[in-house]
Amino acid sequence: MTTYIRELYDARDLLSIWVQREIKARYTTSTLGFAWAVLQPLAVLAIFSFVFSVLLSVPTRGVPYPLWLFCGLSSWLFFNSSITSSTNALIGNMNLVKKVYFPREIFPIGALMVNVVDFMIATAIFVIMLIIDPTPFYPTLLLYPLILAIQLCFMMGLSLFLSSFIVFFRDVRFIVPLVLQMWMYLTPVFYPLEQVPPNLLPFYMLNPMAAILDSYRRVALFGQLPDWGQLAYAAVVSVLLLVAAYLYFKRSERELVDQF
């Protein structure tokens, strides 16, 4: 494991150049360029706010619905787009995988980092919303980075596993979007955790993203501490997944190229 990490560290310049290339290529080819990183989440925010606040009036304990929604939505969009793009990161770059050797995890990790940029923009939008809204900046916001770190671990683990697994089982290409969609409905993105019937809650909380999104809202909007038990569970699952996925990735790395 340490040799893998050292090898990855040696390739850090490649990783940063690779990410730069992806970001540049992504935004220089469209007319509106970086504006898309702002327009996309705002559009989703607008339509979800309309449906779940105006039509369905989801309770949010006094916080304006758009602000409440965006607190979880931005993280979910980050999760969703990262998993989607990193799953295809290896098979989309077969050309290179077949020709030159460098640590293959550059591909999924790079895909994930490209989405970090979008997430940072979404976070900036969230901060602006917080400034406009009378909701104060609670000191519990300091826990935000910790929750984000757990989410990143979880995403990285999933990315590493899926990007490699898909090479051997191409069906994953169709399964991932489907699962992500169902997953969104089983995560408190546009309804609060309190809406989940208590007898179902133990099963519901098996999903680490549930604890992660709930924790974001607690620390940012209500000045509460996270539910430590739930968050600790999410953290343990994320770290274990990351380690297992990385080992799986490196083990299957040798056979990758023979599959193309």
Add this chain to the structure above:
Amino acid sequence: MAIIQFDDVSKRYRLGGAHQSLLSNTRKLAKRLMRAGSPEDDTLWALRNVNFAIEPGEMVGIIGRNGAGKSTMLKLLSQVAYPTTGKVECNGRLSAMIELGAGFHPDLSGRDNIFLSGAIQGLRRREIERLVDPIIEFAELRKFIETPVKYYSSGMYARLGFAIVQQIDSEILLIDEVLSVGDAAFRRKCLDRMREMHDQGRTIILVSHDTWSITSFCTRAIMMDKGRIEADGTASDVVAHYRQFERDEWLEHHHDDERPSGTGDVRIEDFEFLDETGAQAAELTQKDITIRVHYLTNKVIDNPVFILRIRRMDGLVCCNVNSTRVPEMAIDAIAGRGFVEAKFAFLPLVPDNYTVEAVIQHRDLPLVYAREISDNFRIKGIIGNSELNGVFNTRSIWAVSEPTKAMSE
């Protein structure tokens, strides 16, 4: 100590390995269980028990037909793939020039792609920053370096790709068919640069179909066939073996004279290129060249005429000669084994690689008896050796009106 060592290396591929689905896997599994006795059925040995060692500073050519195992060997060398059994050892930094421009992003500028490509080859950002200018210089692309590479021609792609690799300070350089792209001037620049790198003590491995570039460039060659080493020795021996091998193969498959072009009554068996002393050579000066074509007929061929077309590598016919109006060649028939030759007292073609296409046809009827294309041969210049543009060059006598006088008046 050898810089590269293949130790009883074999590589097996599972056929139909790509695009697996759960369904097809289950089916395959079921099939395998059904006939458990023959697990080897859907596998292919791309390499089988390959042994060789390359010493530091060697220039080795790897030759073989498609499917002989060359690209598998390249993948193992560059550590993209791993052997099924055996061991590949590589004791030095290796940079590979495989498929020029692999890793370029079409929407990004040439400059951005230099960084990307360099990083893929293992360079640090700081190293690339230092090398960017020499790379642009070598590629002769300064004017277009900020242009997205999707607007580049394939020649420009190739120039940029080679320019990057040649700057990488690696002990081993792997080159795959690079000589087939780009114009003649660029090819020469590549070759010169590779010789220079060899002189600096670097190990170079060249994979090519092109026998000329192997004989003229490498000291040693390895010929692959069906995943095994067929021959390993000096470049000229191995290339000769390869040619003989191809010819034998051809004879085996075409003994019924089922040639696609020509009636099949004549076979052009061999080409010989003779220099001014009458000795056979793959590299000729522009003076006193003889091209000799050996033929074999299986019946009497009436009223034959012979055509020789000298073609540049891009296919352009640079010279076309024809025996129709040559009095000595007004022959009624040929039969059996023989040869025909054309002598060129002065063939002022620009120094480059050429092939000869020989055609034997009927004098009056639209009847082609045989058509064959030779291996490459090379013209080296005796005049204007540095002049690489155009198709031919010739001595020119120059004059100038007293140049200083006009100014002083």
